[in-house]
Amino acid sequence: MIYFVPTPIGNLADITKRALLALENSEIIFCEDTRVTKKLLNLLNIPLNKFFISMHSHNESKIINSLDINLLKTKECSYVSDAGMPGISDPGSKLIRFCQKNNIPYTVLPGPSAFVTAFVASGFEGEFCFYMFLPNKGKERTDKLYEIMQTGKISILYEAPHRIEKLIKEIQKIDENREIFLIKEISKIHEKFIKAKAKDIKLDNTKGEWVVVINKAEKTKTLNLTYEDILNLNLPIKEKSKLLAKISEKSQKEIYNSLLNNG
Incomplete structure (x- = not known):
């Protein structure tokens, strides 16, 4: 049995009782980074008498191809990413497909997810689409952002601290009057959010992981x-x-x- 366990995205108290129980009972823990997971377990007072397997985006396929199917069916196992819900901008999806293909029992525990938290905090109403991260640069990035901003739906993106100012400028170029909600360091000590038209957003401190919620365009609005x-x-x-x-x-x-x- 494999438990896909969401871990806190900021505040340690965001861990659920089911997540604690799964981590305590697991004999094998697959981790995006074993150092991060061991530190988390220490903070949660969970003994480290487990077998830890590092499984991240660079070695996920290799690790999965080497797994003993019978072992996974008979042992209590967990998979955790560094923070948040596995499979959302983090590894995990390939392991789930492996379980489905080989009839390995698994369950996904509910828990913290940054884009859902950001959407609720934005106060925007309506359908939304989650796009994870934009391409880093070039025409692919530009085309994707144009596409996102003309869907007629609320759009949610993740962005790194060194690119957040660039993203705001790109949005301003397309539609400077579009309403934007920004939140960084969700549930952490320095959590901060900003809600304003794109043209009015100025960032004095870009440190931290950002979630960007772009409101849908007004019905009468045409893109620039x-x-x-x-x-x-x-x-x-x-x-x-x-x-x-x-x-x-x-x-x-x-x-x-x-x-x-x-x-």
């Missing part, structure tokens, strides 16, 4: 994009023609046919 900007976006022809029709005198059908014929 040129015809050429939209042509260069990596979007389906149907979506691209819909955007182009909003800023030109041509119909969506006319633009669609033109794009289709021009490849």
